[in-house]
Amino acid sequence: MELLKKKIMEDGRVLEGNILKVDNFLNHQLDIGLLNEIGKEFRRVFQDRKITKILTAEVSGIAIAAIAAQYFDVPVVFARKTESKNLDQETYEGKVYSYTKGKHYKIRVSKRYIAKEDDILILDDFLANGQAILGLKEIVDASGANLVAAGVVIEKGFQEGGKILREANVEVHALATIDAMIDGKVIFSDK
Amino acid sequence: MELLKKKIMEDGRVLEGNILKVDNFLNHQLDIGLLNEIGKEFRRVFQDRKITKILTAEVSGIAIAAIAAQYFDVPVVFARKTESKNLDQETYEGKVYSYTKGKHYKIRVSKRYIAKEDDILILDDFLANGQAILGLKEIVDASGANLVAAGVVIEKGFQEGGKILREANVEVHALATIDAMIDGKVIFSDK
Numbered sequence: 001m002e003l004l005k006k007k008i009m010e011d012g013r014v015l016e017g018n019i020l021k022v023d024n025f026l027n028h029q030l031d032i033g034l035l036n037e038i039g040k041e042f043r044r045v046f047q048d049r050k051i052t053k054i055l056t057a058e059v060s061g062i063a064i065a066a067i068a069a070q071y072f073d074v075p076v077v078f079a080r081k082t083e084s085k086n087l088d089q090e091t092y093e094g095k096v097y098s099y100t101k102g103k104h105y106k107i108r109v110s111k112r113y114i115a116k117e118d119d120i121l122i123l124d125d126f127l128a129n130g131q132a133i134l135g136l137k138e139i140v141d142a143s144g145a146n147l148v149a150a151g152v153v154i155e156k157g158f159q160e161g162g163k164i165l166r167e168a169n170v171e172v173h174a175l176a177t178i179d180a181m182i183d184g185k186v187i188f189s190d191k
Numbered sequence: 192m193e194l195l196k197k198k199i200m201e202d203g204r205v206l207e208g209n210i211l212k213v214d215n216f217l218n219h220q221l222d223i224g225l226l227n228e229i230g231k232e233f234r235r236v237f238q239d240r241k242i243t244k245i246l247t248a249e250v251s252g253i254a255i256a257a258i259a260a261q262y263f264d265v266p267v268v269f270a271r272k273t274e275s276k277n278l279d280q281e282t283y284e285g286k287v288y289s290y291t292k293g294k295h296y297k298i299r300v301s302k303r304y305i306a307k308e309d310d311i312l313i314l315d316d317f318l319a320n321g322q323a324i325l326g327l328k329e330i331v332d333a334s335g336a337n338l339v340a341a342g343v344v345i346e347k348g349f350q351e352g353g354k355i356l357r358e359a360n361v362e363v364h365a366l367a368t369i370d371a372m373i374d375g376k377v378i379f380s381d382k
Contacts, residue, residue, distance in 0.1 A: 028278065029304040030267040032260045058250045063257040063267070069223045076221040076254070087219065113220040 001041050001175040004153065005188055007034055008176060014184045018156070026153065027060040027125055032067070038175060039068035042123065042151045045173050046072075049148050051121045053077060053114065055140065057096075057107050057132050060125040064153060068123055077114065079107040079139060088112060092142040094135030107135050109143075116144030127152040127174060130161025137170060149173060157189050192232050192366040195344065196379055198225055199367060205375045209347070217344065218251040218316055223258070229366060230259035233314065233342045236364050237263075240339050242312045244268060244305065246331065248287075248298050248323050251316040255344060259314055268305065270298040270330060279303060283333040285326030298326050300334075307335030318343040318365060321352025328361060340364060348380050 013021040025031035051072055056065040057079040065076045079094065080087050091108040098105060114120070122136050133150050140147045147170065155162055155174030165172050177189035204212040216222035242263055247256040248270040256267045270285065271278050282299040289296060305311070313327050324341050331338045338361065346353055346365030356363050368380035 023278070023301060024303070028268065028271065028301060030257055030260070030269070032257060032264075032266060035257065036261070059253070059269075059271075062250070062253045063269075066221055066223060066226065066254040066257050067261075069221070070227070070258075073223075075223060077219065078221070078250075078254075080219065080250075087214070110214065110219060112215070 001038070003034070003037055004041075004176045007031070008154070008186055012186060014181045014186060018158070018181055020154070020156070020178065020181065020186065022125075022154070026064075030063050035063060035067040038064060038153055039071050041175055042068045042121075043071035045151065045175075046121060046149060049121075050119045051148055052117070052119045053121075053145075055079070055109070055114070055120050055122050055136055056124055057081070057136060061123060064125055065123045068151075072121070075113075077109055079109050079136060081105060081107055092139040094138035094142075096135035097129075097131045099129055099131075107132075107139065109139050111143070114140065114143040114145050118143070118145040119148050120145050121148050122150040123152070124150070125153050127155040127161045127165070127172065128159045130159075130164045133161070133165055133170065133172075134168070137165075137168065151175070154178065192229070194225070194228055195232075195367045198222070199345070199377055203377060205372045205377060209349070209372055211345070211347070211369065211372065211377065213316075213345070217255075221254050226254060226258040229255060229344055230262050232366055233259045233312075234262035236342065236366075237312060237340060240312075241310045242339055243308070243310045244312075244336075246270070246300070246305070246311050246313050246327055247315055248272070248327060252314060255316055256314045259342075263312070268300055270300050270327060272296060272298055283330040285329035285333075287326035288320075288322045290320055290322075298323075298330070300330050302334070305331065305334040305336050309334070309336040310339050311336050312339050313341040314343070315341070316344050318346040318352045318356070318363065319350045321350075321355045324352070324356055324361065324363075325359070328356075328359065342366070345369065
């Protein structure tokens with residue numbers, strides 16, 4: 001997606017440790033016009049697929065999923081990381097390994113909001129080590145619903161997440177794939 | 192907002208302890224059509240006001256703010272509750288008291304994303320004890336920006352948050368105000 005790549009090159013910041021900061025437009029401040037174009041592009045990519053619900057995880061996936069859902073005309077469900085009084089007791093759980101924290105945490109969706117008849121599209125901001133999407137897949141699998149595919153805004157192609165997901169038979173589509181970050185510059189894949 | 196009140200009556204669930212669960216459409220599963228109508232209504236309410244940015248706090252405010260921002264044509268910034276590698280070192284901080292946890296926690300916004308020239312509209316899902324919005328106000332005040340008003344989807348009028356905020360000179364507008372919850376029924380204010 002050329003508009004997205006342009007935005008990453010202009011407003012993204014590459015920090016030490018292969019960290020790409022896109023907090024100017026994607027996960028702290030939100031460029032709503034760009035999110036609309038991202039939503040339309042996800043719709044175009046998955047235009048022939050039957051999708052009844054979009055699933056994401058708090059926090060950074062929520063705005064992307066909500067804006068995109070307008071073009072799919074389906075509800076969004078976001079998995080909760082934290083214990084919350086807003087969450088039912090009966091939940092589907094997924095385990096997510098956090099490399100930053102060196103431990104697993106759980107994400108949960110109330111059993112009310114995913115049915116085995118659902119066709120689920122997972123959306124998220126980043127695909128790096130793939131752990132968040134694996135956790136969401138666990139939730140979808142536990143519910144008996146059909147996981148159609150996962151769409152991510154930015155894939156870090158030099159990390160193993162894309163490979164792990166594809167080996168787990170998850171169809172993954174990234175709107176921008178980064179091959180490397182060299183001297184503060186982002187190198188995109190030709191894909 | 193009649194559509195919202197109807198939705199609360201039909202799909203909201205009143206639990207013990209004056210808990211109103213709206214996780215079916217507002218803060219776990221998201222009814223995107225309803226969120227669009229909520230966004231349009233916020234725009235109508237604040238139509239004559241100069242607003243340059245919408246501010247909310249993770250988690251439940253994000254989808255509401257992102258969808259509403261389409262009608263204001265301004266960016267959203269969401270304050271972070273957690274330490275995050277996505278967050279700059281230089282932040283404006285607000286303190287939020289959690290009655291559930293019996294302690295304060297901090298919310299933060301990078302100094303890059305609020306300027307003293309900004310005219311800020313705070314949006315959130317619930318107004319109950321007012322602590323989250325007070326924390327957001329602290330952030331706006333620290334930045335030197337102008338706090339135009341706070342818009343909330345649902346105000347629990349029987350809790351003290353609305354009074355506290357109005358006494359702190361925050362203009363507050365709720366799309367639905369609940370006076371009481373009796374025998375599992377929601378009683379709305381006439382306001």
